[in-house]
Amino acid sequence: MQAERKESDRQVSQGSFRRFIRRPEIGAFSGMVVILLLLAIVAGDVVFNPLGIKNNLSIISQLGIIAIGACLLMIAGEFDLSIGSMIGFAGMSMAMMLKWGLPFGLGEASPFMAFTLTLCMTLFIGWLIGNIVVRSGLSSFIVTLAFLFILRGLTEVSFREFNDGSTQISGLPDFKETDFFAYLFGGETFKWVFTLLYEMGFNLNRLGNQWVIGLDAKVAWWICIAIITYVVLSRTQLGNWIYATGDNKESARANGVPVNQVKIGLFMFTAFCATIFAACQVFDTNTADAAKGNLKELEAIAAAVVGGTVMTGGFGSIVGVIFGAVIFGLVQNSVFYISWIDGSYYRVFLGTVLLIAAFANENIRKRITGGI
Amino acid sequence: MAKTAMAKTAMAKTAAEPLVKLRGIIKKFGPFVALNGVDMDIYPGEVHALLGDNGAGKSTLIKILSGVHQPSAGEIMVDGNPIVFRSPRDASAAGIGTVYQDLALNQLMSVSRNFFMGREIFKGPAPFGMMKLKEMDIITHDEMIKIGIDISDPHQAVGTMSGGQRQTLAIARAIYFGAKILILDEPTSALGQKQQMEVLKTIKRVRALGNIAIIFITHNEIHSKLIADRYTFLSLGEVIGSGTRESLDGDDIRRLMAGGAEMADLEMELGKI
Ligand SMILES: Nc1ncnc2c1ncn2[C@@H]1O[C@H](COP(=O)(O)OP(=O)(O)OP(=O)(O)O)[C@@H](O)[C@H]1O
Ligand SMILES: [Mg+2]
Numbered sequence: 274m275q276a277e278r279k280e281s282d283r284q285v286s287q288g289s290f291r292r293f294i295r296r297p298e299i300g301a302f303s304g305m306v307v308i309l310l311l312l313a314i315v316a317g318d319v320v321f322n323p324l325g326i327k328n329n330l331s332i333i334s335q336l337g338i339i340a341i342g343a344c345l346l347m348i349a350g351e352f353d354l355s356i357g358s359m360i361g362f363a364g365m366s367m368a369m370m371l372k373w374g375l376p377f378g379l380g381e382a383s384p385f386m387a388f389t390l391t392l393c394m395t396l397f398i399g400w401l402i403g404n405i406v407v408r409s410g411l412s413s414f415i416v417t418l419a420f421l422f423i424l425r426g427l428t429e430v431s432f433r434e435f436n437d438g439s440t441q442i443s444g445l446p447d448f449k450e451t452d453f454f455a456y457l458f459g460g461e462t463f464k465w466v467f468t469l470l471y472e473m474g475f476n477l478n479r480l481g482n483q484w485v486i487g488l489d490a491k492v493a494w495w496i497c498i499a500i501i502t503y504v505v506l507s508r509t510q511l512g513n514w515i516y517a518t519g520d521n522k523e524s525a526r527a528n529g530v531p532v533n534q535v536k537i538g539l540f541m542f543t544a545f546c547a548t549i550f551a552a553c554q555v556f557d558t559n560t561a562d563a564a565k566g567n568l569k570e571l572e573a574i575a576a577a578v579v580g581g582t583v584m585t586g587g588f589g590s591i592v593g594v595i596f597g598a599v600i601f602g603l604v605q606n607s608v609f610y611i612s613w614i615d616g617s618y619y620r621v622f623l624g625t626v627l628l629i630a631a632f633a634n635e636n637i638r639k640r641i642t643g644g645i
Numbered sequence: 646m647a648k649t650a651m652a653k654t655a656m657a658k659t660a661a662e663p664l665v666k667l668r669g670i671i672k673k674f675g676p677f678v679a680l681n682g683v684d685m686d687i688y689p690g691e692v693h694a695l696l697g698d699n700g701a702g703k704s705t706l707i708k709i710l711s712g713v714h715q716p717s718a719g720e721i722m723v724d725g726n727p728i729v730f731r732s733p734r735d736a737s738a739a740g741i742g743t744v745y746q747d748l749a750l751n752q753l754m755s756v757s758r759n760f761f762m763g764r765e766i767f768k769g770p771a772p773f774g775m776m777k778l779k780e781m782d783i784i785t786h787d788e789m790i791k792i793g794i795d796i797s798d799p800h801q802a803v804g805t806m807s808g809g810q811r812q813t814l815a816i817a818r819a820i821y822f823g824a825k826i827l828i829l830d831e832p833t834s835a836l837g838q839k840q841q842m843e844v845l846k847t848i849k850r851v852r853a854l855g856n857i858a859i860i861f862i863t864h865n866e867i868h869s870k871l872i873a874d875r876y877t878f879l880s881l882g883e884v885i886g887s888g889t890r891e892s893l894d895g896d897d898i899r900r901l902m903a904g905g906a907e908m909a910d911l912e913m914e915l916g917k918i
Contacts, residue, residue, distance in 0.1 A: 504775075510765040511772040517751055517762050524749035527733055529763035587753040642752045642804040
């Protein structure tokens with residue numbers, strides 16, 4: 274007679290490669306590899322040199338920061354279309370304080386004060402948006418679309434009102450040279466890597482001196498935010514709540530998950546990400562512009578989708594959204610290195626990638642929720 | 646009303662003190678009276694079948710018992726003490742575990758993440774505490790084995806589980822988190838024959854634990870006869886009959902399930918169409 278068959282006998286053990294290719298991020302990962310290979314072939318010399326790496330990572334990390342915010346919110350089942358306007362608003366707020374001093378004539382603003390006050394405002398707006406969404410039950414698409422207009426309008430009005438009619442501020446003092454806090458956002462990181470490269474003879478300019486000093490500080494911000502959110506999402510109680518909220522709000526609530534607080538918190542987190550984005554821009558370039566951040570919210574959402582985040586919530590990962598940001602940033606930046614194609618093709622390409630990714634994600638979702 | 650009250654006093658002699666008593670529960674949705682003065686007694690270690698037509702008010706009654714709705718009037722007593730549930734949390738703190746018609750499971754999440762959803766085991770400051778994923782996997786697996794289902798992979802997404810497995814997960818979860826009263830709203834609907842039997846077996850195993858009261862809503866006469874110890878029949882928001890398995894015979898059950906109509910009448914009505 275045959276030995277008794279157990280349930281665990283039905284589980285065929287799989288090698289690590291099989292498990293690897295079944296991971297949900299695999300699509301985005303292969304996309305990234307393909308693009309890196311293509312770039313190496315057609316424009317390897319301009320993309321894979323120290324300056325190319327610095328520039329690419331600058332674009333990638335900038336998008337990556339807000340894409341992580343958009344991704345977490347999307348996993349919890351909501352959208353934030355106000356990210357781009359929030360970037361403009363935060364940049365305006367910081368630059369105006371730096372130029373014209375603190376509000377109510379409280380004197381000069383240090384970079385730290387300007388950033389902190391701005392962050393308080395943006396977090397409050399995020400909190401407000403979150404509260405409106407969870408209390409009214411309106412779609413976050415509409416609520417945040419409203420704030421897209423409101424914040425952009427307020428930014429322009431404030432500029433005209435307080436900045437002698439101009440919607441730009443330029444020529445701020447170079448705070449990152451004198452102020453450590455400003456240096457955290459506008460300075461450079463990973464200098465040691467480039468020093469090492471220089472000493473090994475890879476990082477020379479025409480005169481034979483060191484060419485690239487380091488990466489932009491936003492790369493470090495991106496990496497930090499990615500690591501922290503990765504741990505939070507995959508390992509902590511809050512992470513479980515975020516997934517549960519986006520998957521099925523009612524069942525999460527019935528099991529005691531504080532669904533509303535999770536959502537409000539995540540709206541505040543996207544506002545935080547937008548503020549970091551703006552701070553890096555202001556302290557790096559010493560300028561601000563009412564039009565900054567335009568359309569960034571859509572790029573952030575697109576990068577999250579390309580990274581495997583499901584539009585209806587409950588599914589997605591930080592690793593995926595990192596790949597998504599790399600794909601988006603690389604394509605956006607590198608098409609301009611390839612002189613023989615029209616730069617605007619990058620939009621065509623990205624649109625196509627987005628569509629493919631959305632189909633793939635939906636397939637994964639259907640496979641899992643397929644039926645009883 | 647008088648008849649059911651009599652049946653109840655007869656019952657009280659045969660069993661221990663009820664775990665939960667409902668007295669005169671009324672629930673109005675605006676002008677609509679969904680429940681009109683419902684009395685019910687729930688005893689530990691028994692399966693209590695709650696039967697009745699579509700729209701009779703069964704789900705509404707258990708939603709009141711599990712804190713989702715507040716009654717417009719009437720009283721809930723747990724262990725003899727009157728109690729008010731303001732939220733599902735209150736009810737679950739009082740030991741009432743509900744397995745909803747939709748099971749309150751999240752399809753995209755894994756078995757063990759669902760098991761501990763909202764009540765994760767973690768170390769460190771909430772809500773940023775690190776979950777003890779290993780421990781959660783082991784507990785999930787052990788608790789489900791206890792009531793009869795061996796899951797081979799605690800990371801499987803719930804959406805890919807069979808209906809019977811999902812039911813077992815939801816029931817195991819409720820019991821693990823201290824349910825003394827387990828409420829099952831149509832646990833066998835939407836399941837195949839074999840899986841329906843799996844669920845009935847699960848209910849039997851829970852009953853065998855001895856101290857847990859089970860309220861079981863169903864439209865299936867055979868199922869209720871297979872496992873119920875006690876019956877309550879609802880029709881149009883009122884109790885039209887109740888009693889133990891011994892005190893009711895098959896015809897009674899069939900008649901009361903159809904809202905009090907005689908089988909012969911139904912046959913005649915069907916014949917006319
Ligand atoms: N939130 C509500 N607002 C208004 N009416 C409601 C509400 N919930 C339930 N009802 C009504 O109360 C009555 C009882 O509904 P309930 O869901 O309790 O029925 P049920 O006995 O569980 O039926 P079924 O067997 O079909 O599940 C129905 O007529 C229903 O339309
Ligand atoms: Mg019902």
